[in-house]
Amino acid sequence: MAAGPGDECDCGQGPCLSAGLIWASREGWLITEWYSLTPATDLRTVPQGLRSRDPEALFAARRSYEPFDDRVLDLSPFQEGQIPLGPLGEVQVYATNPRGHYSGRSHGVGCRWAEEIGERHEILPLAEFLPLLPQSAEPSSGGYDSLAEMFEEMMYQDRSDERWCGSYGGYAVRRFTPEQCAYYRERRALYLASL
Structure with missing residues (x-):
């Protein structure tokens, strides 16, 4: 479904096309x-001039430095399998190595290894992509006791078996239409209320 003038989402800041327009x-x-x-x-x-612009316009935010930021796309409620994807199933996901067929990690759009959309990105519908992701990890309870502990974790942990880029999760999800965004927000709210 094409978005057109007047197709505005009332959330205005989340993973929707309205926020992308901003x-x-x-x-x-x-x-x-x-x-x-x-x-x-x-x-x-699309023409190179459009592809090279800030990907925040085209893709739902995947990273935030604020905890529980509603502007950031949270797929965990749908990974559990209890909440159907519904209209979100057809949303495009861009990733360079989503199936792990090649050596190296998968990258989305916007990290320094894949700053813009290119031919090396595969496109999958979210319904096909979601089972490829590892199950959501439990949130960290504390953090690091010292800067040295954080540095050691970042520099020396064996990451040879990791498939997903740590910067943006290894994939990029297109922004939602108003209908998709309303469905996402409603189902996510129900999921969070049930915890």
């Missing part, structure tokens, strides 16, 4: 360029 306007996108991109558009085929 980023796009900061990046100098023409309104006609923005609305020419549908949720089905293969972003690898």
Whole structure:
């Protein structure tokens, strides 16, 4: 379904196209360029000038330094298998090595190893991609006792078997239509209330 003028999501800041439009306007996108991109558009085929712009306009935020940030996409409620993906199942996911067929980690869009969308990115629907992700880890209870402990963890831990980039999780999820975003927020709220 194509997003068009007036298709605004009432959350205005989450993983929706409305929030993307805010980023796009900061990046100098023409309104006609923005609305020419549908949720089905293969972003690898758009002109280089659009692909090289800030990916925050096109992809739902995957990282935040604030705990429990509602602007950041949280797929964990859907990974448990109790909440159906519904309309989210068709959302595009971009990753360089989602199935682990190649050596090296998978990267999304925006990290220093894959700053922009390119031919090396595969596109999968979220319904096909989600089972490839490891189950959500339990949140950390404390952190590090010292800077040296953090440095040792970062520098010396064996990460040879890790498939997913640590910067942005190794994948990028397209922003949601207003309907998809409403479904996501409703189902996530129900899941969090049940914990």
